[in-house]
Amino acid sequence: MRDRLLFDWKRWETMAKRKLSGSDIVIQSLIDAGVDTIFGYPGGAVLPIYDALFKQNRLKHVLVRQEGGAVHMAEGYARSTGKLGVVLVTSGPGATNAVTGLTDALMDSIPVLCLTGQVPTHLIGNDAFQEADTTGITRPCTKHNYLVRDVKDLGRVMQEAMYVARSGRPGPVVIDLPKDVLINETTFETGKKLPVKHKTYRPQIKGDNSKIREAVELIAKAKRPLFYCGGGVVNSGPRGSKLLTEFVRMTGYPITLTLMGLGAFPATDKKFLGMVGMHGTYESNLAMHDCDVMINIGARFDDRVTGLISEFSPDSKKIHVDIDPSSINKNVAVDVPIIGDCASVLAEMIKVWKEIKPRKDTKAINSWWNQIEKWRKRDCLAYKQSKDIIKPQYALERLQALTKDRDTYITTEVGQHQMWAAQYIKFNQPNRWMTSGGLGTMGYGFPAAIGVQMAHPKATVVDISGEASFQMNIQEMSTAMQYRLPVKVFILNNEYMGMVRQWQELLYGSRYSESYTASLPDFVKLAESYGAVGLRATKPSEVDDVIKEMLNNDQFTIVDVAIDKGENCFPMIPSGAPHNEMLLGPEDEAAKPTSEDGMVLV
């Protein structure tokens, strides 16, 4: 038995009064902040931290296979728990490998702390071995970053960084740690709590009362109202979703959610119109276009949602609740801006609503609902079932049916499968849906699923994947095996970068330039080579069986589902088109050529 198993608490206690090394301060600060898991990969510059890790047993370290995977794992861990995700990587290539994940976390507002090793302070700037200007490289892809030059600053910086990552609009924070700072010692008080107020960073939580009142009065008078809510509600915690659900039901108004907001309001509630935006439902997008009062809570008017800005919801008064003032009036000018936390503002809105006891325009609201029901009848997510070929929509409907009564978390990669997952899987709770929305990072879903499974060991965690995306972080199979994580990778295998193929079909005359995924591995054998379970379905009749088999085993499992190679994802609003010009199916394809302006958009 090594000494890490016989942990000596006395030693920590005496250390608390003694001088601690930088590495010990890092570890102790994480423990003090309640961190229990970190995702990392060692290297020369962080060996002191790895040594400190070895000597304790409160922090669990998950050894990844590539640093990019570590950040996505931390993101999955964070998004599924509401806690901070923590990453530890070495200098130079360790830090540069983390950049994609950091950018992903920035775009999707995920709280991540990334500790990077650095060459010793006296070598910084000398092109030393494995030196990279990490703070320079990560400045535009973090919420904030630090280079600690003196061990005396380390305790404060650790606390400040965790506070910044978690508060306000959450995001990734990097602390760059030169090796000498990790070795040097200083006195450090363990268990010391963060001062309540940061010197400069104090996000506004409570919304302006008069604005909230103005908003509620507008909501009460609406004739064609629509709630448009997003990731900010999820960011504001389970209470945010609870209050949103309460308020929407109180008003009886329809609601749509962004990709990042799925689960913030129960998908099985009749008031939910489905996702909005490029691949959103017909009823959501037409309601966005025609509404007279739009109630945006925690969504950021992303271009995937607005389509052509000049024709975006032309006749509506817009209310926008957001904790980040820079989100307001960025893409779309709004009428009633409210800066504050979703949960806090919603609580206040509910209070005012009860207080003014509004008399809604029932007649108008009823005819609005009638109109919406007409749009709904188009049944825009219907698809042609086939006897011989597995339709991706069918595979996901079955996955939904067979997982809905379990404690399930879903992650995705990026592509058609991601959009189908958003359309066909129903989320009734927040924090159950982990996807890369803002950056659209292929390779996100599998490591994210590992992070989710670390946080929820008993839950069913499924990465809905594409055969191309899965290969972007395929090396993490080894991680899943090492920690015996029963993650499920559900590959909708169309042998194409399907989303790319779809755009080439619609916009580039079906010239499928480099979008075929040739030389695929045999995913079943691949799984087996790692000691995992591999399953395959090639016919619709096999789908239920493989899903059940996947759910009934407690091992890491890869399911290769051979789907229709030519299937496209509809509905679709082509880039640069307004909401009321959406393509509902293959028959719409030729009818509307995309404008030249639209062609330059992604």
Added chain:
Amino acid sequence: MEPIERHTIAVLVDNEAGVLARVIGLFSGRGYNIESLTVAEVDPENAISRITVVTSGTPMIIAQIKAQLDRLVPVHRICDLTDGGASVERELALVKVRGTGNKRVEALRISDIFRARAIDSTNNSFVFEISGSPEKIDAFIKLMRTLGLVEISRTGAVAIARGAKGI
């Protein structure tokens, strides 16, 4: 299209490593204009620096610039001196002019009109120090061009609100 406006914005920041890079990176990364930018420590005790940035854009962009600046962690306060009532704006320039005879006399005469000071002189050159609004400096430089202008060094604008109140 909304009209393009020119705004002078004062930003109080913690004087810590990388803070200027953060501000400049924000402007370049998001494609905002910088007409000029100056920075110096104004409160050594609390290590606070003041950045004065002159920028231009539509009112919506200017509001975005301010919101984006305010969101940087080491930023204490933003003040839009163009929106916030009357303010004074000054810039300092050092202007080197070479010439003899009539041109030399004329340069000295004009510098007098502009209240510029000769702070270095040789037989055939002057270095003038001039301060004032950026427009006044532009005008001075334009006149010096015909009189043997050699080199210009400008600080960029600094500005402060009129009246007794601080930001």
